[in-house]
Structure formats: C-alpha cells, structure tokens
Amino acid sequence: MERQPCVYILASGRHGTLYIGVTSNLMARLVQHRDGLIEGFTTRYGVARLVWFQMADTMEAAIRREKQLKKWNRDWKLRLIEETNPNWVDLAVGLGFDPIDPTA
Template sequence: METKIFYTYILSNKGHTVLYIGFTGNLKQRLKKHINPSSKGFTLKYNVTKLVWFETTQYVNNAIQREKQIKKWNREWKENLINDKNPDWNDLSWMIE
C-alpha cells in the first residue's frame, strides 16, 4: 500500500510582496491550478505562482494544523521559515514529482 503524502506550502509572487499559505494532497496539481486559475481570486489578483517553501507529512490533520499555525504568524516569522531552507526564494516547483 502506497503512503499518501500531504503538503503544507507557501507561494509568493515575483516581487515577494505577497505570501499564500495552503495545504494539499497533490502539490503538482495544486500548483497548476495556481498558475492557471479558473476563477477570479487571490491567486489571479496577486499573481501568486512561485513555490518558495513546502513540507510534507503522512497525515492530513498535521498538514491542516501546520497551515493554520503558519497563517497566524507575522510576516517576519514566515520569511524566516522560507529563508531557513530557501534563502534566495527560488521557485521550488521543479522539486515536485
């Protein structure tokens, strides 16, 4: 039986002025939806398409809790989280299978 992986992730725009925090069970598919939004919303309005941070877990509840936790953080804490693993804020979408 294959183990399911859940992702908590942060997207940003090119200027790094906006951060979007989310969770999903299929990050590759979710990124496609962010890059090609089918409806008017946050992603389209702010052009938030650059994956700058993510982490994985086997448990959906952990991913949900982590998303909620990070959303409560101030901007500096979120930036520190990103800078710890991705100091140049490169697009990490190439790492997703």
C-alpha cells in the first residue's frame, strides 16, 4: 500500500478500550501496534485490533477527522464502528495480517 493518509480506530476487543490514530501508512502503523513497537497507551492496554478506518485525500484532512473523532463521546464512536463493522471483526486480517492470538 502506498502512502495514503488514514484515520483509524483500534480496540482491545468488542466494546473494549479504543484508540484513535492517524497515519500516512496504515500497513506500517499496524505492524508497529501489533508488534508492540509503539510504547504507551496501545501497548499498555492491549489495543491492537483494527475495527474501523477511513482514508483521506490529504494528511490535513485526516488530522482534522482524527481530532473530530477524539472529541466525540464513546457512544458515537461505538455507533461509527458498528455501522460498518457490527461484529467488531479485526479488519487487519482482511489486509493480510494474521489474526491476533486472544491468549497473548
């Protein structure tokens, strides 16, 4: 995947802890999150399942969308995820990643 601005939401599990991020390379960022290479919130809380993402035309647009979503209340974020991913499937698997080991 070429560089493409993207806003994404990771979750620890269904209705679990959420993380909203922005990147210019979703595949590389997913590797970082899934392999625990980014210290901090996502590593500490086991937040690595891709449950929603949205491509943007520019990085500025992606950052604006990220800031908007971060201001939303939790119910709005859950509704956004469930509109396109009602079963909270790890969308990264569809992008070629191995499923996350639930015992890890």
